[in-house]
Amino acid sequence: MADSKKVNKKDMGKLLNQWSQEFTVFVPSKDESVSKMAKWDGKDTSFLDWYRNTVTPPKANFLPATEKMFSFRQDTEGYQLELPSQVDKQLVFGIRPCDAKAMTILDMTFEDTYEDPYYLPRRKKAILIGLGCTNPCDSCFCTSLGISPAESNDVDLMLTDIGDEFLIEEITDKGKGLAAHTTGLEEATEADIAKAKDAKEKAYSKVTRKINTEGIEARLLASFENEDYWEEVATKCISCGICTFLCPTCYCFDISDEQANKQGARFRSWDSCAFPIYTKMPMENPREEKWRRVRQKVCHKYEFYPMSFGIIACTGCGRCIRQCPVNWDITLTLDKLPARV
Ligand code: SF4
Numbered sequence: 010m011a012d013s014k015k016v017n018k019k020d021m022g023k024l025l026n027q028w029s030q031e032f033t034v035f036v037p038s039k040d041e042s043v044s045k046m047a048k049w050d051g052k053d054t055s056f057l058d059w060y061r062n063t064v065t066p067p068k069a070n071f072l073p074a075t076e077k078m079f080s081f082r083q084d085t086e087g088y089q090l091e092l093p094s095q096v097d098k099q100l101v102f103g104i105r106p107c108d109a110k111a112m113t114i115l116d117m118t119f120e121d122t123y124e125d126p127y128y129l130p131r132r133k134k135a136i137l138i139g140l141g142c143t144n145p146c147d148s149c150f151c152t153s154l155g156i157s158p159a160e161s162n163d164v165d166l167m168l169t170d171i172g173d174e175f176l177i178e179e180i181t182d183k184g185k186g187l188a189a190h191t192t193g194l195e196e197a198t199e200a201d202i203a204k205a206k207d208a209k210e211k212a213y214s215k216v217t218r219k220i221n222t223e224g225i226e227a228r229l230l231a232s233f234e235n236e237d238y239w240e241e242v243a244t245k246c247i248s249c250g251i252c253t254f255l256c257p258t259c260y261c262f263d264i265s266d267e268q269a270n271k272q273g274a275r276f277r278s279w280d281s282c283a284f285p286i287y288t289k290m291p292m293e294n295p296r297e298e299k300w301r302r303v304r305q306k307v308c309h310k311y312e313f314y315p316m317s318f319g320i321i322a323c324t325g326c327g328r329c330i331r332q333c334p335v336n337w338d339i340t341l342t343l344d345k346l347p348a349r350v
């Protein structure tokens with residue numbers, strides 16, 4: 010068991026205020042129509058009452074929906090480039106274990122053959138404070154992916170609701186360092202730790218939606234050419250891309266230049282393999298039929314990513330189920346997967 014401290018819930022504002030001296034603090038916010046991790050206003054902690062999970066995943070703090078890569082200006086010497094200024098040190102408070110795992114999965118992508126100079130500096134400077142999920146949604150199936158809704162090794166500090174207080178587990182050295190110079194924390198007692206264990210077990214048992222991941226790579230591989238299956242599975246999808254934009258592990262982006270009067274900027278923006286025009290710029294989309302694009306989305310997460318990185322790139326966060334306008338459901342798709350291998 011990690012070293013543990015605790016804080017009274019009524020002191021959360023003071024705690025976040027302390028941390029905001031060193032970090033830009035982000036908390037769950039529903040000020041806008043779509044909830045997300047937004048900059049804390051310095052006083053409101055009401056999210057502790059309503060928060061289940063954000064609609065926009067925390068990946069947006071590290072891989073924004075649109076970001077400027079650089080500005081450029083053409084003069085007599087050629088193109089002059091200006092890179093973005095230094096990145097904020099973010100403290101993301103309240104991240105759920107499924108989304109923290111998603112950040113670990115995204116790190117694998119952005120640290121792979123090419124080290125992404127935009128995503129990685131943000132990640133390296135950031136601190137993630139997890140908050141155990143005690144009220145999972147019906148669409149959540151994290152436990153089938155080896156994730157416990159109230160436990161995580163993918164955060165720096167992990168908080169569990171134990172009544173009037175939060176237990177704070179120090180998961181990483183970074184988290185331990187932060188806790189060491191935070192005032193107002195008390196040492197947790199054996200009774201506090203027992204209460205947290207109970208809360209975690211209760212949370213785990215509340216996730217009732219399950220999928221069978223046994224042999225999933227082989228089952229998908231065996232079904233890859235089964236056009237009838239994929240046609241049926243893809244029937245109601247309208248290729249809107251919402252499930253991929255809001256998926257915490259999806260990372261595809263497109264790059265575009267905006268230019269006028271010999272100056273402009275280069276941007277990158279989220280893209281989606283669900284779109285018929287995906288990859289049209291460099292070449293033709295090799296997946297013109299919708300069923301091929303739906304197959305790609307499922308197989309990328311459950312077959313291709315595990316082949317490359319040894320981990321399924323789905324955390325069971327359930328966003329793609331909750332937010333799909335036509336109720337397409339990845340768990341039903343996987344359930345219908347032919348069992349033959
Ligand atoms: S959100 Fe639903 S309709 Fe839109 S691309 Fe995804 S599965 Fe298809």
Ligand code: SF4
Pocket residue numbers: 252255256257258310322323324325326327328329330339
């Ligand atoms: S595929 Fe769906 S359930 Fe899995 S991580 Fe992405 S949004 Fe969450």
